[in-house]
Amino acid sequence: MIRLKEPFGVVIEESGVIRGAKKTVRRLSDMEGYFADEKAYEELLAEDPVVYEVYSIEQEEREGDLNFATTVLYPGRVGREFFFTKGHFHARADRAEVYHTLRGKGGMLLQTPEGKVEWVPMWPGTVVYVPPYWAHRTVNTGEEPLVFLAVYPADAGHDYGSIREKGFAKLVVDEDGEVRLVDNPRWK
Numbered sequence: 001m002i003r004l005k006e007p008f009g010v011v012i013e014e015s016g017v018i019r020g021a022k023k024t025v026r027r028l029s030d031m032e033g034y035f036a037d038e039k040a041y042e043e044l045l046a047e048d049p050v051v052y053e054v055y056s057i058e059q060e061e062r063e064g065d066l067n068f069a070t071t072v073l074y075p076g077r078v079g080r081e082f083f084f085t086k087g088h089f090h091a092r093a094d095r096a097e098v099y100h101t102l103r104g105k106g107g108m109l110l111q112t113p114e115g116k117v118e119w120v121p122m123w124p125g126t127v128v129y130v131p132p133y134w135a136h137r138t139v140n141t142g143e144e145p146l147v148f149l150a151v152y153p154a155d156a157g158h159d160y161g162s163i164r165e166k167g168f169a170k171l172v173v174d175e176d177g178e179v180r181l182v183d184n185p186r187w188k
C-alpha cells in the first residue's frame, strides 16, 4: 500500500528565508581550502563572515520525490575571488537540478567530470538547468545577496569530494570592476 504524503505550501520571504525550513549556515571558516588566495582567506578569517545560508525542505531519500531549498549567498570577496557556494556533484551523479533566481546578481559555474566548464549568468527571473553529471557552484558577483530557489531529486545527495580538493577549473574574479573567469592554478 502506498502511504500518501500531505501537500503543503511555504512562503519564501523577501530575504530568501523559508520559515520552519532546516537552516544551514556556511561561514568562511567552514570553507577552508576553497578559495585560491590563502593569505586573503586567513586575513578575513578574523571576521569569519557568513558566506551563505541554505533553507531546505527535504524528504526521505527516495526515487521520484523532490527536495527544494533557497540559498542566500552574501556579497563579498576573498582577495579578488567572489564569494561562492562550496559546489558539488550529486552523489547520484545522473540527477539533475533546477535553480530559479529571486534576487541579486551572479552566476553558476558548471563543470563536467572531465573539467569542461560553463558559466550561466543569474539575475532575478533566470532559471538555470543543471544537467545530470555536471558539478555546480553559484557565485555572487554583485553588491546584494544572491537569492535563489533550487529544486532537486530527493535521492540526489551531495558529493563534495573532488571540488573540495581541486575546485573548479576556473575562478570567478573581480578584475578592476569586471567579472572575469580565469584559470585555477590548483586545477590539474
Ligand code: M6P
Binding pocket: 054, 069, 070, 071, 085, 086, 087, 088, 097, 136, 137, 149, 150, 152, 158
Ligand atoms: C542549493 C542546492 C542545495 C545545496 C545549496 C548550497 O540550494 O543545490 O542542494 O546544498 O545550494 O550548495 P552547496 O551544497 O554546494 O554548498
Ligand code: ZN
Binding pocket: 088, 089, 090, 097, 136, 152
Ligand atoms: Zn545540486
